[in-house]
Amino acid sequence: MKITDARVVVCSPGRNYVTLVVETEDGLTGVGDATLNGRELAVASYLRDHVCPLLVGRDARRIEDTWQYLYKGAYWRRGPVTMAAIAAVDVALWDITGKAAGMPLYRLLGGASRDGVPVYGHASGATLDELAEDVQRHLDLGYTAVRLQASVPGLETTYGIAGEGVYEPADAPRPHEAAWESSLYLDFAPAMFARIREDFGYRVHLLHDVHHRLTPTEAGRLGAALEPYRPFWMEDPTPAEDPSAFRALRGHTTTPIAVGEVFNSIWDCQQLITERLIDYIRTAVSHAGGITHMRRIASLAELYGVRTGPHGAGDLSPVSLAAALHLDLAVPNLGIQEHMGHTGPYTEVFTHAYTFRDGYMHPGERPGLGVEFDEAAAECFPYEPRYLPVNRRLDGTVHDW
Numbered sequence: 186m187k188i189t190d191a192r193v194v195v196c197s198p199g200r201n202y203v204t205l206v207v208e209t210e211d212g213l214t215g216v217g218d219a220t221l222n223g224r225e226l227a228v229a230s231y232l233r234d235h236v237c238p239l240l241v242g243r244d245a246r247r248i249e250d251t252w253q254y255l256y257k258g259a260y261w262r263r264g265p266v267t268m269a270a271i272a273a274v275d276v277a278l279w280d281i282t283g284k285a286a287g288m289p290l291y292r293l294l295g296g297a298s299r300d301g302v303p304v305y306g307h308a309s310g311a312t313l314d315e316l317a318e319d320v321q322r323h324l325d326l327g328y329t330a331v332r333l334q335a336s337v338p339g340l341e342t343t344y345g346i347a348g349e350g351v352y353e354p355a356d357a358p359r360p361h362e363a364a365w366e367s368s369l370y371l372d373f374a375p376a377m378f379a380r381i382r383e384d385f386g387y388r389v390h391l392l393h394d395v396h397h398r399l400t401p402t403e404a405g406r407l408g409a410a411l412e413p414y415r416p417f418w419m420e421d422p423t424p425a426e427d428p429s430a431f432r433a434l435r436g437h438t439t440t441p442i443a444v445g446e447v448f449n450s451i452w453d454c455q456q457l458i459t460e461r462l463i464d465y466i467r468t469a470v471s472h473a474g475g476i477t478h479m480r481r482i483a484s485l486a487e488l489y490g491v492r493t494g495p496h497g498a499g500d501l502s503p504v505s506l507a508a509a510l511h512l513d514l515a516v517p518n519l520g521i522q523e524h525m526g527h528t529g530p531y532t533e534v535f536t537h538a539y540t541f542r543d544g545y546m547h548p549g550e551r552p553g554l555g556v557e558f559d560e561a562a563a564e565c566f567p568y569e570p571r572y573l574p575v576n577r578r579l580d581g582t583v584h585d586w
């Protein structure tokens with residue numbers, strides 16, 4: 186089953202998405218998501234200029250061999266751009282293989298390990314009253330797990346607060362500068378949990394994203410302060426690239442820890458998993474080498490009692506979400522899937538078989554991924570340069586965003 190064409194489409198139906206389309210001689214088409222928020226064109230060029238020409242003429246059924254060929258053959262291994270490009274190829278080939286077999290992808294991955302994929306939604310508010318209203322809105326929609334983010338008093342802007350609709354941080358053609366001060370946040374975050382537990386009790390799962398901003402000591406203090414409110418997890422408490430930081434933090438708190446949305450290979454996860462320094466690994470199919478590589482990460486995690494909790498922000502396209510849901514349904518050690526949802530006119534470009542009901546998602550039964558990409562419609566939504574913010578402390582020092 187020879188690949189006859191591979192092309193990249195960058196479009197912005199609500200936000201920028203990079204989509205790889207692969208075609209075979211027997212008329213099958215597969216799609217992969219290669220979006221890297223704020224660095225979209227780097228992956229588009231990597232694919233267009235260096236990968237697509239190598240794909241033409243290859244057998245689309247040789248998924249593992251193509252993965253090894255692109256990973257080892259580049260010599261320059263890993264990194265977000267390379268791994269997002271490889272992921273897009275991998276997912277497109279799995280999509281084609283599913284379509285050729287006439288089966289939804291999760292069945293090729295061993296079949297469903299569960300009836301549905303538990304997901305968490307994003308509740309946020311400029312005040313605790315607004316946050317409580319948004320939690321209620323999510324419960325009314327059927328969510329049984331919600332992430333809490335609220336504006337920190339004393340800071341002009343705070344990570345994770347939605348304006349209208351879904352939170353979208355990549356909002357300007359030059360990075361917007363946000364303010365941060367860990368001491369203000371540390372005083373506030375436990376009060377946020379206290380309020381929501383008081384209003385809603387302990388049946389709903391509550392999650393929170395620290396977004397890489399604390400030192401291990403500060404994170405230990407936060408984890409300990411949150412323990413009475415029993416968070417489902419505390420995400421990215423310290424910058425994820427230093428695994429040894431988690432050893433210190435782990436000794437200070439039993440609050441479960443989730444890390445890994447910025448990782449792009451199993452090597453980034455290895456120490457955190459094998460030393461049991463985390464509870465949930467958050468790598469995404471589209472950023473960590475596709476389904477082929479994510480399966481390995483999930484298997485390694487399973488050995489050490491670590492569950493998966495894949496990244497699912499709106500900057501991962503519906504193609505990514507579909508791929509995640511197929512894998513989530515199949516792997517034995519899923520924890521929970523992030524579901525931020527997508528906004529804007531994205532449904533004019535992507536149609537999908539996946540569904541949400543009563544706190545669970547399902548990838549659907551269409552062959553392959555179950556996502557159709559309308560290239561003609563995509564042309565109506567050209568790329569718009571938009572960047573994630575940069576953080577500065579109140580004294581002006583650049584801080585982790």
Ligand code: GCO
Pocket residue numbers: 222354394396446496497498499500523525573
């Ligand atoms: C999350 C993430 C996102 C990221 C975004 C960056 O947990 O969903 O932290 O909100 O900030 O994906 O592009």
Ligand code: MG
Pocket residue numbers: 394396420421446
């Ligand atoms: Mg996050």
